[in-house]
Amino acid sequence: MSVQQQHATLNRTNDKMPLCGFGCWKVENNAAEQLIYDAIKAGYRLFDGACDYGNEVEIGKGIARAIKDGLVKREDLFVVTKLWNTFHSKDHVRAAFEKQRKDLGLEYIDLYLIHFPVPLKYVAPDQAYPPGWYPVSGPQKIEFECSPMYECWGAMEKLVDDGLTRNIGISNFNVQAILDLLTYCKYKPATLQVEIHPYFPQKRLVEWVQAQGIHITAYSSFGPGSYIALTDDGKTADPLLEHDVIKLIAQKRNRTPAQVLLRWAIERDIAVIPKSSHEERMKSNRDVFTWALDDSDKQQIASLDQGLRFNNPDSYGFNLPLFS
Ligand SMILES: NC(=O)c1ccc[n+]([C@@H]2O[C@H](COP(=O)([O-])OP(=O)(O)OC[C@H]3O[C@@H](n4cnc5c(N)ncnc54)[C@H](OP(=O)(O)O)[C@@H]3O)[C@@H](O)[C@H]2O)c1
Structure with missing residues (x-):
């Protein structure tokens, strides 16, 4: 793309x-x-x-x-x-x-x-x-x-x-x-909307679903932030927006960590839906179409994969291991 x-x-x-x-x-x-x-x-x-x-x-x-x-x-x-x-x-x-x-x-x-x-x-x-x-x-x-x-x-x-x-x-x-x-x-x-971020890139799911002609939308692109009050994993995971790998790529490209995370998904032909209540963040989160990550950036981001899913009914105490 x-x-x-x-x-x-x-x-x-x-x-x-x-x-x-x-x-x-x-x-x-x-x-x-x-x-x-x-x-x-x-x-x-x-x-x-x-x-x-x-x-x-x-x-x-x-x-x-x-x-x-x-x-x-x-x-x-x-x-x-x-x-x-x-x-x-x-x-x-x-x-x-x-x-x-x-x-x-x-x-x-x-x-x-x-x-x-x-x-x-x-x-x-x-x-x-x-x-x-x-x-x-x-x-x-x-x-x-x-x-x-x-x-x-x-x-x-x-x-x-x-x-x-x-x-x-x-x-x-x-x-x-x-x-x-x-x-x-x-x-x-038409689409499948699922949790995707560098701690949980869902590589095989994304490849297979895209091959069926179904478009993917990522939610929770910034990782644990939205789950701090909801689950133990959300509380204990290192904040993705403050991860050194993401911060260094952002510095190198003169971008924000949030933009790096959003651009990383878009380069996989995945749509993103960030939420922000702050005007400046709202604006900058959209500025992801005039620049790109390179292979070295993507390799470094790939090293963050921990198979760490935050939005799991089981983690909310519902006795429902939905994704097992
Ligand atoms: N299908 C599903 O089951 C499902 C599940 C979860 C989410 N979703 C959808 O996906 C959307 C996004 O996921 P999400 O709600 O988990 O949130 P997200 O967009 O990953 O993260 C939102 C959090 O990041 C902060 N933030 C936003 N931009 C920032 C920036 N540039 N720098 C620093 N912090 C920033 C926001 O704070 P401020 O508001 O204070 O800026 C907010 O706390 C949801 O709104 C919803 O539409 C769907």
């Missing part, structure tokens, strides 16, 4: 998906509208949201204001959101999607992902929204629901057929789950 390439072309629709978008996890509700507005002003065109982030109403307001003020048109934006685990039943996918679409205030979504391949017991939106991992009553333990993935995916495909989402995709699926999906799907997933 060329240094300047800023979009991926998705299978089936040929839609152009920005390679650098803005992540909406942990974007505070009271700051979200302004932050999204500012991110659009700073040039972001892809927003990565989810039911689970609990901020879609405010994100929708930021988008609406930016459109109203003439910063962008709807068709310039690429809005991604995700189906939560409690809505996998073929009888619940449509209503869950429609609530999210309404919350966002949009006529269509660009890409709708299944957040995790984990069907959890249904929770009605008037009981708890977003529902999270636990049922509303009973012990604090996850409860599965018998919703086969082929039915869930069929309902996702129906959203495409009805013109409600342009693309559909998956997140946190491993090769086994994807292989199964590929045996029955009418529409192949």
Whole structure:
């Protein structure tokens, strides 16, 4: 890929998906509208949201204001959101999607992902929204629901057929789950969104999935930062943004450590979705298309691989070794 390439072309629709978008996890509700507005002003065109982030109403307001003020048109934006685990039943996918679409205030979504391949017991939106991992009553333990993935995916495909989402995709699926999906799907997933950073480059998964014509998006490009309050590994791992290898490459290239981590993914044809609440970081995180890493930089970054995954339901105490 060329240094300047800023979009991926998705299978089936040929839609152009920005390679650098803005992540909406942990974007505070009271700051979200302004932050999204500012991110659009700073040039972001892809927003990565989810039911689970609990901020879609405010994100929708930021988008609406930016459109109203003439910063962008709807068709310039690429809005991604995700189906939560409690809505996998073929009888619940449509209503869950429609609530999210309404919350966002949009006529269509660009890409709708299944957040995790984990069907959890249904929770009605008037009981708890977003529902999270636990049922509303009973012990604090996850409860599965018998919703086969082929039915869930069929309902996702129906959203495409009805013109409600342009693309559909998956997140946190491993090769086994994807292989199964590929045996029955009418529409192949457009993208797979997974955790990827130098401590966890997922080399074989990335190669195999890309060879299937499915685009990869990396989340948590900066490694443990987002997991310090959530898991033991998040607490104890050396901060990636402060790792000497990353800092030295950044110094050599007159870039920030964050830019080095984002550029490293983009050079593997992987899209990135960094989140920042600071305007300067937000701006500089996007400046990853005018320069490149060289082979020596990439070799040094490759030495950081520790097979260290931070976003694992098992580490949250859910008794669910999802990736085993
Ligand atoms: N599919 C999934 O299961 C899944 C899971 C996790 C995340 N995601 C998606 O991926 C997105 C990104 O992942 P993430 O939330 O783990 O976060 P991330 O983008 O890897 O890291 C965000 C953290 O890095 C800090 N930061 C951002 N830019 C920086 C810079 N230039 N220098 C220093 N620190 C910087 C931010 O702090 P400030 O805000 O204070 O700048 C924030 O604490 C999420 O927002 C979400 O959309 C998806």
